[in-house]
Amino acid sequence: MKNIAMRCGVSVATVSKVLNEKDEDVSDLTRELVKKTSKEMGYVMNALARSMKTKNTKTLGIMMPDIKNAFYTDICRGAEDMAMKNGYSLFLCNTDDKIEKEIHYLEKLMEKQVDGIIIIASMERNTKMEEIQKMNVPFAVLNNNTHYPGWSVQVMADNENGMRQAVNHLASLGHRRIFYLSGETILPFNADRLKGYKEGLADWSIPYDEHLLGSTEFSLEAAKCYFKLHGLPEGVTAVCTGNDLMALGVLQWAYEAGLRIPEDLSLVGYDDSILARVTSPKLTSIHQQSYRSGELLVEELLKQIEGQKEPKTVYLNSSLMKRESTGPVPR
Missing domain, CATH: 1.10.286 (GTP Cyclohydrolase I; Chain A, domain 1)
Incomplete structure (x- = not known):
């Protein structure tokens, strides 16, 4: 100078x-x-010298379970755009759905003295490991899927109503044997979606049948393998899946099995990622406002960094996006 x-x-x-x-x-x-x-x-x-004087590094960290999943990519884009708009930089950490990797990155981010951290929890959880973590910065969580104490902000998607809308849509088309392929996780959002599935059936006086419920990993390959191994239960005319990647796996399996979507089998995904709009046929899916979730996680976290002390919860609605993969029950 x-x-x-x-x-x-x-x-x-x-x-x-x-x-x-x-x-x-x-x-x-x-x-x-x-x-x-x-x-x-x-x-x-010299950002380090400036941060020593101002006590602010103008940096945030974000924990991402799987950067290959378009749903998480949309969240990250929303968070990055909001951070940049406010003069902050965003450090991305991909955890590969492993709790040990997640905690490793949390510790590294705090060593780097970031001003705040966004945690989108990995599927793998360990209550004892999480509860002993001491966060020395404000942090935000998505869907409150962690056991870390003292969160500052949480953004909650309406998973229960989202799956309920999916079942109601299929039932309105005449489907009565609706299979739900759930993700394999103990996280709360999965329980909320199962509850919504049951509520959707009850709305149409359709009895819940545990034989129409399956679970596997949240991936294209896992969903495809599930149906190759188990097939469809008798009389099933529609399938709901835990995310759009799983729905793509069902699409591939159906094509190889000689089933037409939606003439023989209707299909609903979840997340409404970019994948839902580029498949053939285009995928009916539940829109989760993923980009807006990322924006809100940063927006509300910055308020905490700037002095707001009361923890805050923000709720986002889910909505059904009707496309080409659903149709009337086959004759």
Whole structure:
């Protein structure tokens, strides 16, 4: 900064004001000269030195279970865009759905002195490991799927009503034998979706049949293998899945089994990711506002960082997106 000041013929204090964007009392001409000169000289702000003075690193961390899953990618984009809009950078950590990897990254993020952390929980949980973690920064969670104490913000999707809408849609088309292929997890959102599935059946006075419930991993390969191994129970005319990746697995299995979607079998996914709009046929799915979830996680977390102390919960509605993969019950 001394070299920039010498070249521009101004004080070091003036250069500091411009580079730290606290230059209200600096003329436009001087401001532009300092910025131009600093760029020519290759000046880079020392973020560590600045954070020691301001106690703020302008960085956030986000824990992502599986970056290959388009649902999580949409959340990350929403979070990144909101962080950048507010002058923050976002560190992405992919946990591969492993609790030990998640906790490792949490510790590393706190070592880096990020200002806040967003936790989208991995499928694998360990209550004892989580409860002893001491968070020294505000943190936000999605769907409250963790046992970490002292969260500042949680964003909750309406998983129960989302699955209820899926079943109601299929029942309105005449389907009465509706299979639900759930994800294999103990996380609360999975229990909420099962509850919504049962409520949707009850809305149409359809008896719940445990033989029409299956579970596997949240992946294309797992869903395809499930039906290759077990087939469809007798009389089933429609399938709901735990996410869009699983629905793609059902699509592939159905094609190889000689079943037409939706003429022979109707199919509903969950998440309404980009995958739902590029399949053939296009996938009916439950929209979860994933991008908006990412925005809200950052938006509300920044309020906590800036001094809001009361924990806050934000609820987001789910909605049915009707496309080509559902139709009337086959004759």
